Amino acid sequence: MHRVAAQRLELLRTRTSEKWTAYPPDVLPMFVAESDFPLAEPVASALHRAIERSDTGYIGDDHGATGRAFAAFADRRWGWRVDPSGVRTTTDVSVVIVEALRALIAPGDGVVITPPVYPPFFDLIPEAGGRVVEAPLAPTRGGHELDLEAIDRALTDGARAVLLCNPHNPLGLVHSRDALAGLSEVVDRHGAVVVSDEIHAPLTHTDASFTPYLTVSDAAARHAIAAHSASKAFNLAGLKCAMFVTASARMTEVVRRLPAEVEERTSIFGRIATSAALERGDAWLDGVIASIEDNRRLLALLLEERMPAVRHREPKASYLAWLDMREAGWGDDPATVALERARVAVSSGPAFGREGAGFVRLNIGCSPEVLTEAIDRLARVAPEAPRA
Numbered sequence: 001m002h003r004v005a006a007q008r009l010e011l012l013r014t015r016t017s018e019k020w021t022a023y024p025p026d027v028l029p030m031f032v033a034e035s036d037f038p039l040a041e042p043v044a045s046a047l048h049r050a051i052e053r054s055d056t057g058y059i060g061d062d063h064g065a066t067g068r069a070f071a072a073f074a075d076r077r078w079g080w081r082v083d084p085s086g087v088r089t090t091t092d093v094s095v096v097i098v099e100a101l102r103a104l105i106a107p108g109d110g111v112v113i114t115p116p117v118y119p120p121f122f123d124l125i126p127e128a129g130g131r132v133v134e135a136p137l138a139p140t141r142g143g144h145e146l147d148l149e150a151i152d153r154a155l156t157d158g159a160r161a162v163l164l165c166n167p168h169n170p171l172g173l174v175h176s177r178d179a180l181a182g183l184s185e186v187v188d189r190h191g192a193v194v195v196s197d198e199i200h201a202p203l204t205h206t207d208a209s210f211t212p213y214l215t216v217s218d219a220a221a222r223h224a225i226a227a228h229s230a231s232k233a234f235n236l237a238g239l240k241c242a243m244f245v246t247a248s249a250r251m252t253e254v255v256r257r258l259p260a261e262v263e264e265r266t267s268i269f270g271r272i273a274t275s276a277a278l279e280r281g282d283a284w285l286d287g288v289i290a291s292i293e294d295n296r297r298l299l300a301l302l303l304e305e306r307m308p309a310v311r312h313r314e315p316k317a318s319y320l321a322w323l324d325m326r327e328a329g330w331g332d333d334p335a336t337v338a339l340e341r342a343r344v345a346v347s348s349g350p351a352f353g354r355e356g357a358g359f360v361r362l363n364i365g366c367s368p369e370v371l372t373e374a375i376d377r378l379a380r381v382a383p384e385a386p387r388a
Ligand SMILES: Cc1ncc(COP(=O)(O)O)c(C=O)c1O
Pocket: 033, 091, 092, 093, 094, 095, 118, 165, 169, 197, 199, 200, 229, 231, 232, 237, 242
């Protein structure tokens, strides 16, 4: 399989995005979910062509082209038949979540999340007028899964919605069709709704199979809105384009009633890049997934060899690894120690919820050299490391 190689560190350090400006140059940034791969060629050339024609005005009507591009991508990648008229764009997935929830719940309603989970979920729910209700993932022998009983209890106690992370950040957990079908039954029984954040779906690894939530049952199609974007897989977060995806007349109508401005704020560059990525990005995406899978294996080897007290389970989607440092003597917030002593910036576990105490999230969307250097730096300062 062809691999897409990450850019060299010297070039990366000239980027002006958050990952490359948040810390001084002696820090290796392995935190925010930006990847170090070069832009896919079809995306870069679509953007170059837009610049050549000075196509930088207000976003116009694309007559459903983005919806058709997403539908074709979803069919090719996941066998999911999407009706293109159920796809609308906005700036980013966070806005899809906030606007979908705002339209679906009443102020003060409980919205269930499943920590440890993407930290902004704790803020997006109050932004939409809701109240965070936690139903943590349940540990299993093989990893983690949705705790359907806890979600059921939360809905029985009055919560009205579930904000699902599918696949789940930070564990790289790809929920099974059975688990999602079980969720749809529980939600349907309570007459509640789901917003399914599927931003990491295009980065599902080859040994897992992504299930779009809207496909698990008729009930799911009726009670859910999915959030999709090419931005995570193709590293386009700064270009601002994401999609509401619906699969029922009820939810299509909910999205249609949103203020027109929600869609009109989509960035024109974001939409151009998204269409190019979805239409012509498959080969690049397969190459990136292969590189991430190489890094996933490399990380397991490096940890086993150099930091054996750190526990982790290989992610099955995306480029984020969730490291359990609790038995390695790093304290409740190992990210602070990693930054101060090893000059490696990782995401702080406790930001993902109480369950994240003693954990960090490591971004492995980088070159094998950078990943090796990061683990070397951490291993050198690790409390468990043999004293020189
Ligand atoms: C699960 C999840 N949802 C949403 C986002 C943010 O997406 P956006 O930048 O489109 O708001 C991220 C970013 O990493 C994410 O991991």
